[in-house]
Amino acid sequence: MALPPAVELRRRNRAALLQQLHRHGPQTRAALTEALGLNRSTIGALATELAESGHIEETTGQSTGSAGRPSTLVACVPQSITVAAVEIRADRLRFALVGLGGEVLERSETALDEGADPMTAVSVITGGTAAASAEAVAAVPGLVDEGTVAHSTELGWIDRDAAADLEAATGREWQVVDTATAAAVGEWTRGDARDSRKLLYLHGGRGLTAGLVIEGRAQRGGSIQLGHIVVEPGGRECACGLRGCLEAEMEAFGFGEDFETTTLAAGMGDAAARDRLRRFGEDLGWALGAVVTATGPDEILFGGWLRELYLSTAAPVRSALAETTLPHLRSKLRLRTPVLGDEGALIGAAETGFAALFDQMR
Amino acid sequence: MALPPAVELRRRNRAALLQQLHRHGPQTRAALTEALGLNRSTIGALATELAESGHIEETTGQSTGSAGRPSTLVACVPQSITVAAVEIRADRLRFALVGLGGEVLERSETALDEGADPMTAVSVITGGTAAASAEAVAAVPGLVDEGTVAHSTELGWIDRDAAADLEAATGREWQVVDTATAAAVGEWTRGDARDSRKLLYLHGGRGLTAGLVIEGRAQRGGSIQLGHIVVEPGGRECACGLRGCLEAEMEAFGFGEDFETTTLAAGMGDAAARDRLRRFGEDLGWALGAVVTATGPDEILFGGWLRELYLSTAAPVRSALAETTLPHLRSKLRLRTPVLGDEGALIGAAETGFAALFDQMR
DNA sequence: GAGGTTTGTTGTTGTCTGCAACATATGATG
DNA sequence: CATCATATGTTGCAGACAACAACAAACCTC
Incomplete structure (x- = not known):
């Protein structure tokens, strides 16, 4: 190691400071001191260093209304x-x-x-x-x-x-x-799912995929092929070579990326269309049951066109889920739609x- | 923080040294220097400190046969x-x-x-x-x-x-x-699965459970109720309240903790018994397919009485797995039995x- | 305007690790 | 068997770092 000894520690603190600002927005130096558990002087040294390198900007003279010397506000420079x-x-x-x-x-x-x-x-x-x-x-x-x-x-x-x-x-x-x-990472970081410990995001495009994020961090192998969970043993042949995949059922039902326009707008009054929706919702719930049992998330978000599906047809999804997962896993499980949309x-x-x-x- | 500044760094290094010895057994100081990326003098300081506190013992004078001053061997003290x-x-x-x-x-x-x-x-x-x-x-x-x-x-x-x-x-x-x-942690640490990045351990007792370990570390929520994956929709009622759980099928087939004595010894010559084995193997494979698709392990170990089941009846498990998981997930997947046994x-x-x-x- | 309060700044201190030079212990070479 | 090369432990030193304390600054309340 050509580097001086404790430079590593300094780097860690610098990274922690930047990450804190990145995640939680502009803050006073006092808040940073509290959040990072470091000394005022240490924060001061890091702040001046990062200000010189152009990563942060400090604005002083922000009177907060409370007693004491007003703290300088620290904000990161996006372009840096x-x-x-x-x-x-x-x-x-x-x-x-x-x-x-x-x-x-x-x-x-x-x-x-x-x-x-x-x-x-x-x-x-x-x-x-x-x-x-x-x-x-x-x-x-x-x-x-x-x-x-x-x-x-x-x-x-x-x-x-x-x-x-x-x-x-x-x-x-x-x-x-x-x-x-x-x-999933997006919804956890910038969306409404920050308090989820184990977040499962379902994405509906031309295929169906899912992503699992633990404490906001993507896992190696957290990428899940929801569409290739087999829901109809010996069922329709899927393009992937298996039989009875959820995606094969989805195609058979005529659902896909343009879900909203084709299915919802056109056929909600139609009893046959509602039946198709219900049956696919059930299939989705079955596949989801297996994924929930295997991964134990505390929150599931329905993204892509699954968002519209869930908003219109939550009941069969929920009931199929109830038939395939243990009460304990279900009790702490929230089902929602993402807030960041597309x-x-x-x-x-x-x-x-x-x-x-x-x-x-x- | 009442502690001096860089004590934290010292603690980290001390912990790393002990962990290295714990995981990889007695080593020379030179090997530790290499493994931890620290300087000889730092290792020396840590070693004398840990020797004084009784956590390690150093034995000198071990001639290795190669040139140079022989390195002192460091071993941890189990009782410490x-x-x-x-x-x-x-x-x-x-x-x-x-x-x-x-x-x-x-x-x-x-x-x-x-x-x-x-x-x-x-x-x-x-x-x-x-x-x-x-x-x-x-x-x-x-x-x-x-x-x-x-x-x-x-x-x-x-x-x-x-x-x-x-x-x-x-x-x-x-x-x-x-x-x-x-x-799973045991097999990864002290067994034969150290090179597995994502290890799934199946445990057969009176129930069927599974555990997922990533890079040797247990995950929060890595505990999987394999026995309560639904394999027969609308099937037999399970004690858990669901229907068609793998465990309900298991019970119906008469398998359980005493698998070896009851089933294997008694009925392998019996065609009906072989059929029951095959059918349960298939059910297990189906459940496993969902778990594999959802979690993407690179190794599966069959433990408890599932060990005997797998050793006698691997084919239906494998074929059911082949019918329910994508080739990519299967290609890197090893199926084995644990080496640490019970x-x-x-x-x-x-x-x-x-x-x-x-x-x-x- | 005086006193209290909160926060930034500065100089000091103790600890840490890497580095280099030296000491030590072995094998190889003639 | 003496010498050299090699690898490793040891020691003193220097650079760096964060906590601490004392001080300065800027605000509020009365």
């Missing part, structure tokens, strides 16, 4: 560290450049031609920003395992080394996460990048 | 830190006192009367050792969530605060883990205690 996030779908590509503190600095979107490979479009949409950002993260709908997409119904990828392809296209390293996990995956991808950054820093 | 581990079953209680380094210092076992509460027996079997040990951990077959046993088929407990009851019986704090998770849970419980200790120390 940026993370590039991309959400890949079959039909479109979304991009956001997110700054320290969580502010979205740039944002754009492109439609993709059916069947076109998104990788080339990624380098176009990110432009030079990807190279300039500290981290780059791509959210992909499918089963992701350390940079490779093992299976994606939506994109038709099987064992594709997406990280390598992204690096080839843009000239920089990429982290790859699945859309559901990214969205943005969750993009925001969560960026937050995954920031989490990796803070981990590296310490 | 001990962990009490108890495995609770319906019919018996096992106890082990494990010392630093993993050596079993004491060991005993008692039969329990049917229906008797094990808690009183715990204080008898541990004697004074529980109070004297640094940690005390109890392994319980069932769904464990932070000290409370939410559901245990074997013991008939529902939402029992086992940690509190153990504390009342013995006058000290206890950690509670489920038997399967403990066994001792896994006890050893793993102790290791869980040591892990908690090392975490506390830093």
Whole structure:
């Protein structure tokens, strides 16, 4: 180690300070002292150092109304560290450049031609920003395992080394996460699920995926192929080679990405359509039962088009869940819909990048 | 903080050194220097300190046969830190006192009367050792969530605060883990599964439970009720209130704790018995498929009486698994039996205690 | 305006780890 | 068997760090 001895400790504290500001927004120095458990003088030293390096800005003279010398307010400078996030779908590509503190600095979107490979479009949409950002993260709908997409119904990828392809296209390293996990991280960090210890996010696109996040952190292997839980043993043949997958049933029922327009608007008055909804809701509940028993989450969010499905057809989902999970697992389980809407995956991808950054820093 | 500044760093290094010795056995100082990435002088300072406090012993003059001054061998003193581990079953209680380094210092076992509460027996079997040990951990077959046993088929407990009851019986704090998770930790730490990143241990007792361990660490909520995955929708009523649970099928087939003697020895020549085996193997495979899809392990160990089941009837389990999981999840998945046999849970419980200790120390 | 209160600043102190030089103990070489 | 090369423990020193205490600054209340 060429580094001086206790520099490590300093780095840890610096990272902790930045992370605190990133997560909880602008704060006074006194609040930071409290939150990090460090001495005033230590916070002072770190603050001046980070102010000189341009990562934070201090504004003084904020009278709080209470007694005592007013504390200086510390805020992080978004431009000082940026993370590039991309959400890949079959039909479109979304991009956001997110700054320290969580502010979205740039944002754009492109439609993709059916069947076109998104990788080339990624380098176009990110432009030079990807190279300039500290981290780059791509959210992909499918089963992701350390940079490779093992299976994606939506994109038709099987064992594709997406990280390598992204690096080839843009000239920089990429982290790859699945859309559901990214969205879970997003909802936990910037959404309404901060108090969830074990959060399961269900993402409905052309396929059905799920992501499990423990205490806000993505787990290796937290990417779950909800769509390929078998709900009808010996049932319909699925494109994946299995039989009776939830996704096969979904297709048979005619549900998918355009759920809202096709199904809800068109057929809610129709008894046959309601029956299809109920039956698919049950199938979803059955698959969910197995996942809940196996992973024990305390909160489930219905994202993508599953959001509309759940809002219109919660009862069969709940009752199927009740028939397949133990009371204890159900009692602490909340079922909800995400608050970040369609943005969750993009925001969560960026937050995954920031989490990796803070981990590296310490 | 009343403590001097960099004492924290010192503590971390001390804990790391002890953990290294605990996990990888006696080593030379040079090896420790390499493993911990610290300077020779730092290792020296820590070693003399730990030798004075009685945690390690240094033996010098071990000529290795290679050139250079022979390094002093460092070994931890088992008696200096001990962990009490108890495995609770319906019919018996096992106890082990494990010392630093993993050596079993004491060991005993008692039969329990049917229906008797094990808690009183715990204080008898541990004697004074529980109070004297640094940690005390109890392994319980069932769904464990932070000290409370939410559901245990074997013991008939529902939402029992086992940690509190153990504390009342013995006058000290206890950690509670489920038997399967403990066994998984044991197999990962002292068994043959050290290279598994995500290890799923299946435990067959009177009930069926499973435990998931990531990189050797038990996860909160890693306790899985394998027996209450529903494999026959609308099937037999289970004691838990659900219908078609794997455990209900198991009972119907007449399998259980005494699997080996009753089923294998008696009926392997019998076609009906073989058929029952095959059908239960299939059911197990189905349940397992859902768990594998939801958690994505790279190794599955069949423990308890599932060991014998798997050794005699692997084919239907494997084929059912093949029908319910994606190729990618299966390709990296090894199915095996544990090497620690019946001792896994006890050893793993102790290791869980040591892990908690090392975490506390830093 | 005086006193109390909270917070930033500065100088000091104790502890820590890495580094380099030295001491020590072995094997290899002739 | 003496010498050299090699690997390792030991010691003194320097750089760095965070806590602490005393002080200064800025606010509120009376």
